Amino acid sequence: MIQVGTKLRVADNSGAKIIECIRVLGGSGKKIGKVGDCIVASVKEVRSYTGGTMKAKINKGAVTKAIILRTAKEFSRRDGGFLRFQDNTAILLGTQSQPSGSRIFGPILEELRMLKDMKLVSMGSCLM
Secondary structure, eight states: OOOOOOOEEEEESSEEEEEEEEEEEESSSSSOBOOOEEEEEEEEEEEESSSSSSOOOOOOOOOEEEEEEEEESSEEETTSOEEOOOEEEEEOOOOOGGGGSOOOOSSTTTTTHHHHHHHHHHHHEEOO
């Protein structure tokens, strides 16, 4: 369960490390985001690049959209089982709702296969 003010780890290689939820999108008064929901977030920390000529794709303080990948609050599946993770993670979205990174770290839930496009699901390992 993600609400305004929640800090999330970024699970892609876009350059951001920690983001903070500003708004949960969808519906007129939606206050809580779950796996697969879109949020508006502010970048709080960026990854440091030492050496090389690699530039960060995103800067600190940037406001961007993100999709929630994993939550620490457990949720139930259709088969009756519960699933939870250690932390809250999200991936950043760029233009036209495409992921801004080229890789996703960690598992991606099978529920996202039904909610989002296959571009997102094909970038990481699927958790059945």
